[in-house]
Amino acid sequence: MNVHWLNGYRPGHGLPRAFYTDPEIFAEEQARIFRNSWFFAGHSVELPKSGDYMTLDVGGAPVVVVRDRDGKVHAHHNVCRHRGSIICTKEKGKAARLVCPYHSWSYAHDGQLIGAPMMGEDFDKQAHGLKRAHAEEFDGLIFVNLSETPSPFDELRDHLSPILKSQGMAKAKIALIRDYELDVNWKIVVENNRECYHCEANHQGYVSVQYDSENDNPDLKDEIAERLGDCRIRWEKAGLDTARVNTSSNNTSEWFRANRTPVRKGMVTESPDGQLVCDVLMAGFTDPDMGTARANTNINFWCHANSDYAHTVRITPVSPTKTIVRGYWLVDENAVEGRDYDPEKIAAFHHEVMSEDWEICRRQWIGITSPGFEPGPYSPTKEANVDRYVRWYASQMTA
Amino acid sequence: MNVHWLNGYRPGHGLPRAFYTDPEIFAEEQARIFRNSWFFAGHSVELPKSGDYMTLDVGGAPVVVVRDRDGKVHAHHNVCRHRGSIICTKEKGKAARLVCPYHSWSYAHDGQLIGAPMMGEDFDKQAHGLKRAHAEEFDGLIFVNLSETPSPFDELRDHLSPILKSQGMAKAKIALIRDYELDVNWKIVVENNRECYHCEANHQGYVSVQYDSENDNPDLKDEIAERLGDCRIRWEKAGLDTARVNTSSNNTSEWFRANRTPVRKGMVTESPDGQLVCDVLMAGFTDPDMGTARANTNINFWCHANSDYAHTVRITPVSPTKTIVRGYWLVDENAVEGRDYDPEKIAAFHHEVMSEDWEICRRQWIGITSPGFEPGPYSPTKEANVDRYVRWYASQMTA
Amino acid sequence: MNVHWLNGYRPGHGLPRAFYTDPEIFAEEQARIFRNSWFFAGHSVELPKSGDYMTLDVGGAPVVVVRDRDGKVHAHHNVCRHRGSIICTKEKGKAARLVCPYHSWSYAHDGQLIGAPMMGEDFDKQAHGLKRAHAEEFDGLIFVNLSETPSPFDELRDHLSPILKSQGMAKAKIALIRDYELDVNWKIVVENNRECYHCEANHQGYVSVQYDSENDNPDLKDEIAERLGDCRIRWEKAGLDTARVNTSSNNTSEWFRANRTPVRKGMVTESPDGQLVCDVLMAGFTDPDMGTARANTNINFWCHANSDYAHTVRITPVSPTKTIVRGYWLVDENAVEGRDYDPEKIAAFHHEVMSEDWEICRRQWIGITSPGFEPGPYSPTKEANVDRYVRWYASQMTA
Numbered sequence A, B, C: 001m002n003v004h005w006l007n008g009y010r011p012g013h014g015l016p017r018a019f020y021t022d023p024e025i026f027a028e029e030q031a032r033i034f035r036n037s038w039f040f041a042g043h044s045v046e047l048p049k050s051g052d053y054m055t056l057d058v059g060g061a062p063v064v065v066v067r068d069r070d071g072k073v074h075a076h077h078n079v080c081r082h083r084g085s086i087i088c089t090k091e092k093g094k095a096a097r098l099v100c101p102y103h104s105w106s107y108a109h110d111g112q113l114i115g116a117p118m119m120g121e122d123f124d125k126q127a128h129g130l131k132r133a134h135a136e137e138f139d140g141l142i143f144v145n146l147s148e149t150p151s152p153f154d155e156l157r158d159h160l161s162p163i164l165k166s167q168g169m170a171k172a173k174i175a176l177i178r179d180y181e182l183d184v185n186w187k188i189v190v191e192n193n194r195e196c197y198h199c200e201a202n203h204q205g206y207v208s209v210q211y212d213s214e215n216d217n218p219d220l221k222d223e224i225a226e227r228l229g230d231c232r233i234r235w236e237k238a239g240l241d242t243a244r245v246n247t248s249s250n251n252t253s254e255w256f257r258a259n260r261t262p263v264r265k266g267m268v269t270e271s272p273d274g275q276l277v278c279d280v281l282m283a284g285f286t287d288p289d290m291g292t293a294r295a296n297t298n299i300n301f302w303c304h305a306n307s308d309y310a311h312t313v314r315i316t317p318v319s320p321t322k323t324i325v326r327g328y329w330l331v332d333e334n335a336v337e338g339r340d341y342d343p344e345k346i347a348a349f350h351h352e353v354m355s356e357d358w359e360i361c362r363r364q365w366i367g368i369t370s371p372g373f374e375p376g377p378y379s380p381t382k383e384a385n386v387d388r389y390v391r392w393y394a395s396q397m398t399a
């Protein structure tokens, strides 16, 4: 590619402007990163039964994810091998066979071409099955990978599962899905998500519930230590993994991370006042004060799972200058809307944080795309994770 | 041009993705095809009198078509030779002279510059007439060609006229014009129009009136043969050309075709129930069961003319990803709206077919522009005309 | 740059099509002209006090102009040296310090970085002040220049000030600001502004008040001479500069000009009927018949200042095909809206002229972007200023 890192990029600093605007670089990202890595597709509970499917965009490619009769999840390019129509036309649906709406070629859940009328004697059905992607499912999350030689999935699952498996997302239901369409490059969104340097000036609500911005505050040193100690004891008793309990989100692995953080003393969940927003707890929890199970990947996923609800995010880059962020809010499968929870109240906390972040992103976008922009230095303490993310990104683009 | 057919295109298969999206290829198409071929501009009856003009886009060029005092039709670039303003600013109008609205340079119907105030002594009016295009008119249709050395028009007229001259479009009136703005490449629209492989799954209304999709149906073999026989006799008696009467639309010439098809037994026109939608027949017909005179070109035109109304289409490519399709519906000049016909009922049949096709096009577009798209094989029987069209297109682009 | 003037451009003729549409040429213009010249930013009276700021786009760069405690005006790139957020987020505001909304870095009015929390010991604040632009202010006008080595400002001020200083724009107030968003290249707008060849056919209102289009009219030769003589005497008495009093707007300098013209006999200002539209005169004028002080630059500014109101224009190119024109209307600081003037009536005259011009520009744009466009010759008399402007433009692009 025509990108010369050593000329434009200084480690410890932000990326040069072109990385946020150049269509060629965007095309490289879609190929090298989004179609070549484990992309968060959605939740297992969105496809409860055989034939249930969902469609999505992965690195610019329309993809269909479908559950077969044996409960296994498959992912395919949602593109007919005849003249290229998309096959599944809805975002979610159910189909015994995947039938193309143009000329009725039909495919099995595993992608094999079953029917193709009038194609003549020489036509080879075997050679015209759907182009397959890889799909993996664990703890209620579905990831897909369009690479023909995907990187091992184990490293991601083995790191996230100890933290997430206790959160009950596999036995949840979707309380709310909300799409945010942002006129900024996707990396602006991820970089913003990788630091809390900006929290104090921008996220009053978040800061009032979390300790992220207080790790350097001498006045709270004792409170935080006490809170961590208490939580570790209770959580260990409840069978949770306590090896990664802390109050920050420092990266612990190459391109993903997971840990568990307590909310502030006297609070139990991420809500405007720190109190429960759903009366039925997830995963059979009895103690509501289980902190927040956090996880993310550098590609397109993050998660904040509390005792009463879980919030996840799927990022879809659409163009150099457009990104769709889908927010999901999940509650326990036994919770009843109206009785146990109100979707708007479940979403309130993270919806506010995200709305504040989108305004930040919008303002940064104007400056970053300016001819006067020059990437500045990162705070060695407060932005270490952003620096780590950008170095990882650089390695992906030059590999 | 930077297109390497032999690498990307396999005859018998669809075109590679770039042909639907690449702005350079689109620019080549506009120059090689749309500004270098006979482009359907509109109907003679749109310009009944001297000075009547219409403006349109031909291959990205604003063009004006105007009828002069002797009844002859002229076509010009609708661009002032001074500082480039368009001259005729309305879609349709009337003008004794073509006067530029910017600085009032004025041109005759034949394009000669007549007035140009204050341009000084040395200014050569002769050298600054409107850039001319070629214009031809037959059987009520107007075609223009922006090439300086246009291909002979005779071959097109001589093939279409025997079928169309009997349809009365030269003595018709416009019942309705409707523009469809589609977010797809123009070739998607033409390819879709070249086969009825998709009809059964998508066009219930069309199929219930036409035999196109039944040519392989053994149950209807006898009915079709009988129907064709009966029609040939009656139509010959009525003076129609019966050399090209059949029930399919197989291509018969290089880049255009024309034939006549019967509608289904018991029906007389292309309407939802196969019965007349205009009480006054065109062209002095007395027998309403005259079938459908069909014609098309590979460039931008098709026509379905029945005994009571004619439907034509003009395709205008706007960008690689945008196409405007104009539908015209004509009735006999003596038919009176409200008494003899309702424009919406005249348009209902083809409006429904087109709406169904635009949805097909939209879905194919998403898949074709995907990185997972790979052009598939055509059905040797059902898509022979698409294959022929694509081969012709390839020849135009490599000539 | 990949532009070969000698091939495409013939002096005395218009510019070739690419100059109006090519994104590379547009990028060159932004760098060579708009970020390398004195750009009209706005009016002194928009920033009356210390800390008052306004933001604007200069050649694609977000810029903030702010008045400091000593009354001096500064201009900076409105882009944080940390991660590039814009700093001042409103179009107009007031700030004791310029504080970045992302991570609260704070800057003084002169651009120095004052605060940058948690950046570590090695961080050099001195090296991270705002990138500065040059700012100049005279007679109530503010100009900025993003070049590191700006051309001398004196030549512009020394030419315009003798005409404009008497007009009281430094002690005015804004009666109205109106933005016009045009889908044409910015040069179309400037070229249109450089000639009155088009006035007679397009600007009835303008022509009824001004003599511009009558300079060749033998019937008015005597009236104009008499009017000029009378005005010169009165204006000299009133202390105005009369060296540049005339009835045309012929260019008198490289890339800017200024002169004073009388309005038609019996009229005193640029209004639909030539009579006053504000009861309080500007600049302490007592005689309302002071003509129109006109000035412009080739970059982005023009001005028509009358005795009762002044009208100025700021042009901002947004893309090859999009231009924002901001119209300002100013009255004396002591005039009271509702009592002394109605903003709509103040604006009526030039709003009408501009609306007529935008329609001209729109029509020229369609023709100029057509493949059939060929630049034509300029009228040697009526379009001498356009020719001069285009030659200047060519010199800037090839320098």
Ligand code: FES
Pocket: A080, A081, A082, A083, A084, A085, A100, A101, A102, A103, A104, A105
């Ligand atoms: S495009 Fe799918 S069957 Fe033809």
Ligand code: FES
Pocket: B080, B081, B082, B083, B084, B085, B100, B101, B102, B103, B104, B105
């Ligand atoms: S542009 Fe047509 S007369 Fe000037």
Ligand code: FES
Pocket: C080, C081, C082, C083, C084, C085, C100, C101, C102, C103, C104, C105
């Ligand atoms: S971007 Fe301005 S302080 Fe960080």
